Every structure is written in C-alpha cells, then in structure tokens.
Amino acid sequence: MKIQYKYMLVFLVLIFVWMGLCWLAGYPLAVIPPILVVVYESLQKPMYNGKMAFKQGLVLTISATVGTLLYFAIDSWILATLLDMILMLILLRIVGIRVPAVYAFPLLPFVFPDHIVAMLPLGSLITCVFLFTSVLAYKKMEMKRSRKVMQM
Amino acid sequence: MDSTVSKKVTMISYIISITFIIAMITASVMLKDHEIILPEVAAMAIAMWVYREAGWIRQPSKIFLAPSITAVIGFAVNQLHISYLGKVSLTLILLMLFLRIIQSNLGPSIATGLLPVVTNANEWSFIISVFIFTFILMLGVLKFGLIKDLKRK
Known part of the structure; x- marks a missing residue:
C-alpha cells in the first residue's frame, strides 16, 4: 500500500483544531499519544466506517479505564502490567478488532503525574469521541467525492 | 488470524511479547526510573511480533530509526x-516532516516523539531506553524471519 502523504496534513489540521478547542475550554489533556497513533493510522486506511470508529473508541476508552484502575489498585507495577496485558488480550478478542495501541494505554499511568492519570478515562472518552467522529466524517466525505469522480 | 500463522505460534508470540513488555517495566522498577517505560513499545511488540503488521515491519531498519529519531x-x-502548546505543535510538525522525508508510515513513532513533551522527560535514560527497546x-523481526512470512503472502 502506498503512503498517502496528504493524510499527514489532514492529521496535523485535525489535531490542531482539537488542541485549539481544548485550549479554549481550558482542558489540559488534549494530547494522548496512543489515541493520536490510531487516528493517524485510520486516516491512512482506504476503508473506514462507523462500526470501526465506534470499536476503536470503545477499546481505547476501556483500556484507559482498566489501566488507571489497576494503577491505583495494585502497588506492584509488574503485577499490574501483567494483568493489564492479559485483560487487553481478552478485550480485543471479545470486540474482534486489532488495535495495538490498546496495549500501550495501560502503561501511560506509569509515566504521567498522578493528577493527570485520574483524568485519563474520561479524557480518553472525550478525545476519542471528537477525533474518531472527525476521521469518520472526513473519510465519508472522501469516499463520496471519489464516487462522484468515478461517475463522471 | 492468518492461516499461515498457526495457533501455537500465535500463543508463543504473545508470551514472548508480553514477557518483553514486563521486562521493560521490571527494568524501570529496579532502576527506579519511570522514564525508561515507553508505552508504545508494548503496542509495537504486539503489532510486530504477534500481528506481524505488514505496514510496520516491511522496512525493518526503520523500526529502530523512526521511533528513535522522533524521540530525539x-x-x-x-x-x-516555549509554552507547552507551542512544544506540542512544533513537535507534531517536525514529526510529520521527518516521516515524510524518510518515507515511513510507522504510526508509533508519532507517540515516541510526543511522549517526551507530554511527560516532560529530561533524563537521557529516556533516549537510551528508546534506542535499546526499538x-x-x-532484531526480533529480523531474527524470527517475520518478513519472509510477509513476502510469501
């Protein structure tokens, strides 16, 4: 598959809009790296639909929540990680989608300050809703346009 | 699941990948340095060693180069x-330019590039850790001949 460089620009515009909105709302947690990776990869996909967008947002939000809960509940980081990884494996099997970023998410609490960690589950939900809805809207528009070109 | 990769191989791949991820956490606990932990390494281990994601492993040298340089x-x-938002914006623009120049599509390098800004990493251990783990x-992708599987498809 050829790399579509125009999506790099689309990605930048989308993330800057999101950062601007968060700044206006005074919300500090705009940039969550694993979500941005999935957004970037979704833009590169030739096919994208609402079901995929929903599943991506769902597994990412659940993984943020599980990661945060286990981080606060279990003192041993090693044990917490082991449980995180097993739970993520089960989660992706149940939902039936491959999103590698889901394995990265539960490790974020180890590198973020505690007050940010507590915001991760809700923050992920809000970020996912905005970004994946936008990606979906963009891809739908793109598919519509290419269909029109083909008809001409 | 791909028919070319048997259930047993998949199981073993999961065990190796998760062991690798746990090793990273163990290193950080033993050295008492949380900047060693790179969440994206977990995603890359699963995607490259278990899923054998074609787009991610096709150019093996970039598995090491892309995330390492974006981390730098x-x-x-x-x-x-400069302000936090300024840092994030500048980093995002530089990352896209860099990926464009080296013609890579390795999404996780966006995460390794943003991480030092988002977590305010100031220790060299962060950079060394990215180098070692990527x-x-x-090596894992090259040694286990995961690319050969790809070519056969």
Missing part, C-alpha cells in the same frame, strides 16, 4: 523555553 526530536523540542524490536 521530541526530547530536543522539550528543552526549548533495536530489540527490530
């Missing part, structure tokens, strides 16, 4: 005396 970019930008990821 993010780390350098983080040392600048190098092991690349």
